[in-house]
Amino acid sequence: LTSEKEHYPFQEKLDKAIATLKEVNGKPYSWYLTELLNQEDELLDLKEDIFDPISKFMKGSQREIFDRAYSYLKEQSANFAYIEGDEVEQIRAILENEQCFKGALMQQTKTLLETLQQKVSAQIEREIQQAQQKIDELKNGLVNHSDYDALPPPQQTEICQPFSKLTEKLETQNTIAVIRDTLRSFEESGYNHLLTQIHSWVNPESTNESEIEYVSYRDIRVAFEKPFLSEPSDVDSYLKKLGEVLRREIENGKRIRI
Numbered sequence: 001l002t003s004e005k006e007h008y009p010f011q012e013k014l015d016k017a018i019a020t021l022k023e024v025n026g027k028p029y030s031w032y033l034t035e036l037l038n039q040e041d042e043l044l045d046l047k048e049d050i051f052d053p054i055s056k057f058m059k060g061s062q063r064e065i066f067d068r069a070y071s072y073l074k075e076q077s078a079n080f081a082y083i084e085g086d087e088v089e090q091i092r093a094i095l096e097n098e099q100c101f102k103g104a105l106m107q108q109t110k111t112l113l114e115t116l117q118q119k120v121s122a123q124i125e126r127e128i129q130q131a132q133q134k135i136d137e138l139k140n141g142l143v144n145h146s147d148y149d150a151l152p153p154p155q156q157t158e159i160c161q162p163f164s165k166l167t168e169k170l171e172t173q174n175t176i177a178v179i180r181d182t183l184r185s186f187e188e189s190g191y192n193h194l195l196t197q198i199h200s201w202v203n204p205e206s207t208n209e210s211e212i213e214y215v216s217y218r219d220i221r222v223a224f225e226k227p228f229l230s231e232p233s234d235v236d237s238y239l240k241k242l243g244e245v246l247r248r249e250i251e252n253g254k255r256i257r258i
Contacts, residue, residue, distance in 0.1 A: 007070060009098045010054060017050040057101035065106045069113045070095055079120050082127075082176045087116040127176050131183045132167060138191055139163045145195075147202045155201055159194055162186070188216050192257060199255075217258045220245055 024039060057063055069091050080088050091112050094105050139160065142148060148156065166186055173179050195214035203212075222242050229235055249256060 008066070009096050009100060013050060013098050014054060017046045020046060053101050057106075062101065062106040065110045065113070066095065066100065069109050072113060072117065076120055079123070079174075079176050082123055083116070083119050085115070085119060087112045087119070091116065124174055124176060124179070127179045128170055128173070131170050131179055134183060134187070135163055135166055135170075138187065142191075142194060142198075145198065147198045150202050151198065159198060162190060162194065166190075188219065192216060195255070195257065212253055212255050214255045214257055215249070217256055220249065220256065 020042065024036065024043070027035070057066075073088065073092060073095070091109055094100055094109050094112075097105065100106070142159070143156075148159065151159070166182070170179055170182060173182070192214040196212065199212045199214075220242075222238065222245050224238055224241060226234060229238055246256060
């Protein structure tokens, strides 16, 4: 048992029990005839309360449940911030309980784990579906662009390939934050690059000085003296500054994607 205790919370309890056994091991022959009975109750308690149940735990399905739960909490920890409920806290409390090898705690853990797995899987699926909807929206906006229609079929196919690759990448992803970051990166950078590429193909005569660069509206920064808008006059002031920034960006060769 001591060679397999690893991450199990009853390590200290098992160590103390073994220390007690060591105290009564290797005594003179006469000691076992005269003194051992004085520790009979303590030793029997160790057998019934510690050694037998822990041994049963380690050799049976309870350990398998513990290990599955322990591994799952480690593997999926990054997703738990996006899941509602307290299953994670309940499972972690049981796995840290030095009495976890007793009673029905592992059966409770199994039920909690199954619920948690269902929630995580469902949320990941929702994230992928939402990402796919956004990808389709971006692709439709691109292929409906007049410049796209002007491209020959091979270039149209090349422009559409990143959307398919992105879909394939997201379908194999199981970390919610990565799904969101991957989509955000494509939307803010990759998509703008595709728009710029289309423009350069349709307008090959453009020089480096006159090339069009597409940027996201979210990347536009407006210097405003207030951190929020609280009055109608604030809206007018902000929109005026925003208009100035947008016009300046366009004059500098930018195309702003809204």
